[in-house]
């Protein structure tokens with residue numbers, strides 16, 4: 691049977707990817723961030739799953755605002771890095787796992803999560819930057835990837851509780867896949883940040899830290915937050931953190947915190963990463 695072994699939450703700041711792509715990681719601005727990512731990368735090197743479900747959002751790159759679905763499963767064989775205005779990132783093609791992706795999709799729909807299905811999808815920084823966070827700059831990504839795209843950019847977004855329940859349903863679906871596969875799941879985006887408007891630049895370390903603490907020991911507390919709580923406390927784009935609830939819902943009630951890193955600012959964002967391993 692397939693099983694979920696661990697989860698990661700990580701911000702997906704595009705500048706982080708650009709710093710890597712342009713050889714700037716040693717510059718004083720970036721050096722502390724990449725130093726803090728060393729243990730993340732060391733852990734990922736030793737814990738490569740067969741497949742990773744990456745819960746991310748498209749930033750009006752592949753989707754237009756006229757055509758957006760709440761939850762979309764990527765069932766393709768491969769996913770091209772998207773051109774976000776500077777040409778596609780020069781990172782490896784993202785290889786999918788259609789059999790598991792279809793199995794999860796079928797199970798989710800039959801358990802009343804009405805997923806949209808993408809047979810082709812170009813993936814933006816929301817998905818490729820977390821891969822760079824975990825695996826640095828390999829010739830080939832070491833894990834297959836199932837993209838799970840969540841609408842966090844256009845009202846009405848799914849609730850934080852719905853995201854958590856989706857994670858629980860994903861876990862049940864994974865565990866009913868007959869092949870013996872190890873599966874990772876990542877929630878991406880966040881932490882506190884707001885890119886435009888009067889409150890542009892909002893950062894809230896207290897909120898972010900409480901959210902990460904809750905992920906470890908009281909995940910239900912993060913499901914009781916409302917959209918307004920996220921926006922008020924963590925800025926408009928802070929709502930991306932609801933995607934971390936999908937990841938957490940797919941793990942056991944009890945988890946081990948393997949590593950946590952928090953650094954302010956990275957671009958306009960509070961950068962956070964956390965790795966959680968299932969315990970029995």
Ligand code: DHB
Nearest residue numbers: 702703704956957958959
């Ligand atoms: C930034 C952060 C994001 O999450 C994003 O999607 C785009 C930009 C930033 O901080 O620059």
Ligand code: FE
Nearest residue numbers: 702816879930
């Ligand atoms: Fe984002």
